[in-house]
Amino acid sequence: MMTISNSRQYQIGVIIILFLSSFIAPVIFLYPVQELFFRPKESYFFDPFFTAYIILMVVMIMLAVTLLVNFLVEPKTKKRMIIQRGLVGTSFIIAGAFIFLCINNYQFIDTKGLHMNHLFSLQEDYISWEDIVKVEQTIVEKNGVSAPEKLIFSLQDGSTIELSFSGKLSSAKQFINKELSTYGLRIENKYSET
Incomplete structure (x- = not known):
């Protein structure tokens, strides 16, 4: 059974890993994921926009900060604990949406012409x-x-x-x-x- 001290140690580990990986993970994972989902076989050129890397990095840092604040602030009442969990859950949903938008932010050139999907566009x-x-x-x-x-x-x-x-x-x-x-x-x- 996990004790409260073990749980807090895991939280610190996740915060540190998330913060450190925010500088490396976008560069390593963004292009292969985009290539897997969006790159057509007949394209001459395929590349994510530079802003996708930056925004993905910022989102990961903000997740680490949210988890750190959640770790440092201990609610005194059950109502505050529910509010705190709600805020953390909401921040994860917003971060998930931004991660999706970053993955969906690319440009390529093929035999038909130029194709671009900008950050806040789904089309x-x-x-x-x-x-x-x-x-x-x-x-x-x-x-x-x-x-x-x-x-x-x-x-x-x-x-x-x-x-x-x-x-x-x-x-x-x-x-x-x-x-x-x-x-x-x-x-x-x-x-x-x-």
């Missing part, structure tokens, strides 16, 4: 290759070396979509060029100062 935004009128690759010079910074897709409605360059996007650039050439477009270089 994927889709931009067809036909809707793109211009693609620019901004190039910045840092310490005498020129490097691509981002791809900017200009759409027919006048809006733009910017994707920061990463290793994944860089390796997909040849496939993006191939799709653009079908519509008579190509990636244009645009030099900018840092």
